[in-house]
Amino acid sequence: MKLLCRQKLAFLAIAVLASIGAGCGQRTTVEQPAPGQKSPATRLAAVRELGIPSFKGKVTVYYSAGYEQRARELCVLVEEAQQFYEDHLQIKAEFTVAVLSRAGWERVAPEMPYGLPSVSADPQVVLLPATPDGVVVEGALALRGKAAAATLAKIEQAGFTFEEGAEKLIDLIGLHELGHVLTLAYGIRPPSRWSNEFLASYFGYAFLREKHPELANLFVAMTHESGMPRWRQTGAHLPRRL
Ligand SMILES: [Zn+2]
Numbered sequence: 001m002k003l004l005c006r007q008k009l010a011f012l013a014i015a016v017l018a019s020i021g022a023g024c025g026q027r028t029t030v031e032q033p034a035p036g037q038k039s040p041a042t043r044l045a046a047v048r049e050l051g052i053p054s055f056k057g058k059v060t061v062y063y064s065a066g067y068e069q070r071a072r073e074l075c076v077l078v079e080e081a082q083q084f085y086e087d088h089l090q091i092k093a094e095f096t097v098a099v100l101s102r103a104g105w106e107r108v109a110p111e112m113p114y115g116l117p118s119v120s121a122d123p124q125v126v127l128l129p130a131t132p133d134g135v136v137v138e139g140a141l142a143l144r145g146k147a148a149a150a151t152l153a154k155i156e157q158a159g160f161t162f163e164e165g166a167e168k169l170i171d172l173i174g175l176h177e178l179g180h181v182l183t184l185a186y187g188i189r190p191p192s193r194w195s196n197e198f199l200a201s202y203f204g205y206a207f208l209r210e211k212h213p214e215l216a217n218l219f220v221a222m223t224h225e226s227g228m229p230r231w232r233q234t235g236a237h238l239p240r241r242l
Contacts, residue, residue, distance in 0.1 A: 043120035064101035067130035071099040140166035179203030
């Protein structure tokens with residue numbers, strides 16, 4: 001960032017604002033369902049039944065009330081990655097994002113621990129936590145004392161404290177979830193869990209490496225190098241059919 005001239009910074013600011021305005025734009029609110037309605041058949045239906053607001057750009061983002069700013073931050077990153085793969089591989093991905101607080105999360109995905117991002121089967125919904133008090137951040141923070149000095153240095157060089165990196169990890173795993181969507185949208189049917197996880201992370205990492213290299217370094221430092229918990233490696237955040 002410090003290498004950018006003022007003109008480029010201004011352009012970047014305009015581009016970011018434009019992406020927020022154009023891409024992550026119009027807000028709507030879904031009506032509450034009638035009481036006593038039966039359980040929804042899909043995650044998307046369950047999200048809609050929460051009666052929470054949403055905004056629509058390249059992707060529709062539902063968010064728990066009070067977390068619009070967080071939802072828009074995530075939307076900017078997800079849509080940038082989505083556009084990156086549209087430009088590079090002509091992938092047209094259809095999916096929805098839900099940024100939920102704990103209460104909404106437990107209604108939509110009670111099988112998932114709060115804070116662990118995931119993607120559902122069709123219609124695909126990428127589920128992300130609205131707050132950092134979930135298993136991913138807790139798990140990452142627990143690794144702080146075990147991280148090697150080189151890993152801590154890499155996190156610092158990326159511009160983050162360990163605690164900030166632990167929270168940012170949510171966004172980066174969000175890109176991994178988008179990677180699952182892109183894998184399928186590109187026509188790849190991974191033959192195994194490990195190849196599915198590899199491809200999802202590769203989509204996320206390759207985008208970060210080119211567009212946000214400091215976040216690519218953070219991603220590696222906070223996951224591979226710090227010894228991420230095993231649930232990240234087993235595909236526990238995926239529906240069975242993926
Ligand atoms: Zn995955």
